[in-house]
Amino acid sequence: VLxxxxxxxxxxxxxxxxxxxxxxxxxxxxxxxxxxMVQEQILSWYYGVWTLRGSSGNIxxxxxxxxxxxxxxxxxxxxxPFVKIHPVxxxxxxxxxxxxxxxxxxxxxxxxxxxxxxxxxxxxCFSVPHNESExxxxxxxEFAKNMYELHKKVSPSEVIIGWYATGYDITEHSVLIxxxxxxxxxxPIHLTVDTALQSNRMNIRxxxxxxxxxxxxxxxxxxxxxxxxYVYYDTERxxxxxxxxTRASPTRTNGxxxxxxxxxxxxxxxxxxxxxxxxxxxxxxSGKVMADNSVGRFLMDLVNKVPKISVEDFxxxxxxxxxxxxxxxxxxxxxxxxxxxxxxxxxx
Amino acid sequence: xxxxxxxxxxxxxxxxxxRAPGPKSSVVxxxxxxxxxxxQGSEVVQGVLxxxxxxxxxxxxxxxxxxxxTEDDADFDEVQYQMEMMRSLRHVNIxxxxxxxxxxxxxxxFVSRALLDSQFSYQHxxxxxxxxxxxxxxxAQGSLCLKAYRLTPKLMEICKEKDFSPEGLKKANIGYxxxxxxxxxxxxxxxxxxxxxxxxxxxxxxxxxxELLSLSSSNHLEKSLQLxxxxxxxxxxxxxxxxxxCRNLSKQQQQKHQYLQRRQQENAQRQSRGEPxxxxxxxxxxxxxxxxxxxxxxxxxxxxxxxxxxxxxxxxSQNLGKLFMAQALQHPSS
Numbered sequence: 202v203l204x205x206x207x208x209x210x211x212x213x214x215x216x217x218x219x220x221x222x223x224x225x226x227x228x229x230x231x232x233x234x235x236x237x238m239v240q241e242q243i244l245s246w247y248y249g250v251w252t253l254r255g256s257s258g259n260i261x262x263x264x265x266x267x268x269x270x271x272x273x274x275x276x277x278x279x280x281x282p283f284v285k286i287h288p289v290x291x292x293x294x295x296x297x298x299x300x301x302x303x304x305x306x307x308x309x310x311x312x313x314x315x316x317x318x319x320x321x322x323x324x325x326c327f328s329v330p331h332n333e334s335e336x337x338x339x340x341x342x343e344f345a346k347n348m349y350e351l352h353k354k355v356s357p358s359e360v361i362i363g364w365y366a367t368g369y370d371i372t373e374h375s376v377l378i379x380x381x382x383x384x385x386x387x388x389p390i391h392l393t394v395d396t397a398l399q400s401n402r403m404n405i406r407x408x409x410x411x412x413x414x415x416x417x418x419x420x421x422x423x424x425x426x427x428x429x430x431y432v433y434y435d436t437e438r439x440x441x442x443x444x445x446x447t448r449a450s451p452t453r454t455n456g457x458x459x460x461x462x463x464x465x466x467x468x469x470x471x472x473x474x475x476x477x478x479x480x481x482x483x484x485x486x487s488g489k490v491m492a493d494n495s496v497g498r499f500l501m502d503l504v505n506k507v508p509k510i511s512v513e514d515f516x517x518x519x520x521x522x523x524x525x526x527x528x529x530x531x532x533x534x535x536x537x538x539x540x541x542x543x544x545x546x547x548x549x
Numbered sequence: 550x551x552x553x554x555x556x557x558x559x560x561x562x563x564x565x566x567x568r569a570p571g572p573k574s575s576v577v578x579x580x581x582x583x584x585x586x587x588x589q590g591s592e593v594v595q596g597v598l599x600x601x602x603x604x605x606x607x608x609x610x611x612x613x614x615x616x617x618x619t620e621d622d623a624d625f626d627e628v629q630y631q632m633e634m635m636r637s638l639r640h641v642n643i644x645x646x647x648x649x650x651x652x653x654x655x656x657x658x659f660v661s662r663a664l665l666d667s668q669f670s671y672q673h674x675x676x677x678x679x680x681x682x683x684x685x686x687x688x689a690q691g692s693l694c695l696k697a698y699r700l701t702p703k704l705m706e707i708c709k710e711k712d713f714s715p716e717g718l719k720k721a722n723i724g725y726x727x728x729x730x731x732x733x734x735x736x737x738x739x740x741x742x743x744x745x746x747x748x749x750x751x752x753x754x755x756x757x758x759x760e761l762l763s764l765s766s767s768n769h770l771e772k773s774l775q776l777x778x779x780x781x782x783x784x785x786x787x788x789x790x791x792x793x794x795c796r797n798l799s800k801q802q803q804q805k806h807q808y809l810q811r812r813q814q815e816n817a818q819r820q821s822r823g824e825p826x827x828x829x830x831x832x833x834x835x836x837x838x839x840x841x842x843x844x845x846x847x848x849x850x851x852x853x854x855x856x857x858x859x860x861x862x863x864x865x866s867q868n869l870g871k872l873f874m875a876q877a878l879q880h881p882s883s
Contacts, residue, residue, distance in 0.1 A: 295742055296610075296611070297641060298741065299741060300641065301642070329641070330640050347633065347637055351630065351634055354630065356614075396741060405748065464871060510879065512880075515879050519872060519875070522872055523872060526865040526868055526869055527869075529770065529865050530862055530866075533777075533858040533861045533862050533865075534862070536777070536854060536858050537854075540851045540854055540855065543784075544851065547847075
């Protein structure tokens with residue numbers, strides 16, 4: 202199928218591929234509307250012709266020239282392999298998916314963030330209204346521009362770095378929308394979040410586009426996948442932890458815990474971790490599991506972290522700290538009583 | 550924070566049926582992110598909460614931040630920004646009802662005149678609005694610190710009258726504890742969000758949860774106590790002012806009394822001598838009573854002090870727990 206290209210002999214070695222173990226290539230040509238999805242293919246030099254082995258059977262490429270240029274483009278993938286996503290973005294995407302218009306099967310929107318030398322960090326997003334039908338797709342560009350301006354007022358360091366869509370596949374319309382976004386940003390990233398939960402998972406993938414095809418004749422766009430990493434600020438991490446607890450409750454609700462309970466739960470967590478470690482040690486001692494030296498070293502570190510302090514010193518430190526805290530509590534209570542008294546006196 | 554619906558159940562039955570706000574987790578996340586990126590040091594970051602009222606809960610489903618006020622943005626129109634945002638959000642089916650606003654705080658010092666005014670104007674317009682206070686420093690210590698507050702109806706009345714004199718406050722019988730009522734928050738997630746949480750859980754690394762259990766507390770405690778001391782100083786100043794006012798007032802009363810007595814005596818003497826009595830002078834013009842100092846600031850400071858004390862007490866109780874845990878580690882046999 203494929204592309205008829207001019208032949209160019211390519212050596213079988215001397216290439217380093219970008220992520221050969223897990224390359225998924227979606228190929229489209231605007232004329233043929235052909236979709237071939239190849240999973241986990243291994244590129245091999247076979248009888249002088251590159252063969253792609255994949256889920257849709259062997260595909261033989263007769264011309265190598267385009268692939269050569271394509272892989273060159275892959276190597277030069279401008280953003281490097283990493284896309285860092287903050288959970289804020291995913292939450293907003295899921296939220297806007299839930300609020301989509303009647304009849305719309307997917308939602309699209311703009312991604313905002315910052316570009317680093319080796320990676321892209323996605324920190325914000327907003328959804329853009331669009332209409333999609335069999336033949337055409339319409340995106341409200343005015344709206345997108347407006348929203349971007351508004352957002353810029355709050356965080357001037359964020360720029361448009363791409364767009365997102367819910368759903369699993371990349372369709373032809375995506376190509377068009379991607380073209381629009383490449384006018385706004387260099388090398389936009391395309392993020393798909395599978396909210397329809399095909400294959401029983403919510404797949405979150407990111408793609409960058411690359412030109413493909415014979416220059417001058419049939420040209421196509423190929424979406425190459427990028428590695429997705431989740432990045433959190435510290436406070437975000439804690440917020441996400443809290444939210445994760447809603448998974449446990451049946452009504453999916455969760456209240457915020459009070460002070461001492463937090464310490465108790467943190468202590469509980471450490472206890473769990475200790476239990477896991479202990480059971481591992483038991484297993485190793487009884488011979489069930491092979492002893493691992495690196496784990497042993499970590500265990501040594503762990504045990505040595507508890508400082509060896511003489512009993513009297515520790516007692517005195519502990520007591521002085523406890524005294525400080527108690528004194529502060531006493532003073533706080535005193536202050537509160539004082540202002541309460543003051544209230545009453547004024548009212549007299 | 551992933552989208553979660555924060556909803557708060559109604560606490561106790563109130564004459565005005567207070568509703569509990571319930572924010573979505575995306576809201577929580579956005580607030581955290583906004584502070585992290587834009588607010589450094591002791592500046593506050595603010596934003597607007599959007600949502601709707603469902604039964605007796607207030608559901609907060611979205612929010613957007615306000616830009617900081619910069620010097621070169623003198624002609625920046627806040628209202629216009631807000632209007633534009635809401636209009637755009639309406640296009641994408643996001644609830645565009647204003648239900649409140651959020652603000653970040655520095656060590657819990659948010660009870661101020663500005664907050665009161667803003668919250669009053671919000672609550673006046675929309676009955677169920679709340680202000681979400683997000684404490685980033687406490688959150689960084691280990692657990693999310695997000696509280697929702699509303700003004701009590703009593704305080705609403707007083708603000709409406711703008712009567713801040715001591716008599717007015719005495720009439721309303723308001724104490725600093727009755728200024729704000731805290732409303733409990735519940736975070737609710739939709740099923741989709743739950744799926745997302747599961748995904749993230751798999752892909753992300755184990756968090757560094759040590760912050761909560763770190764024993765070094767003096768820094769935080771110092772700062773809190775410093776702020777508390779400042780407030781107590783202010784409070785004592787206010788008290789001195791009020792005391793001097795009271796003293797002046799009573800002195801004036803005495804003087805008035807004496808003057809009247811002397812007047813009467815003189816009149817009696819004159820009458821006995823047959824002269825016409827002196828004309829009644831206008832007492833009030835002679836002894837103008839000093840203006841009573843406004844009590845609202847005192848009330849606010851008292852409320853703030855109360856807040857600080859609460860925070861300090863929570864903090865110390867947590868630390869005591871941690872210290873005892875450390876002790877257990879040192880004496881495994883005991």
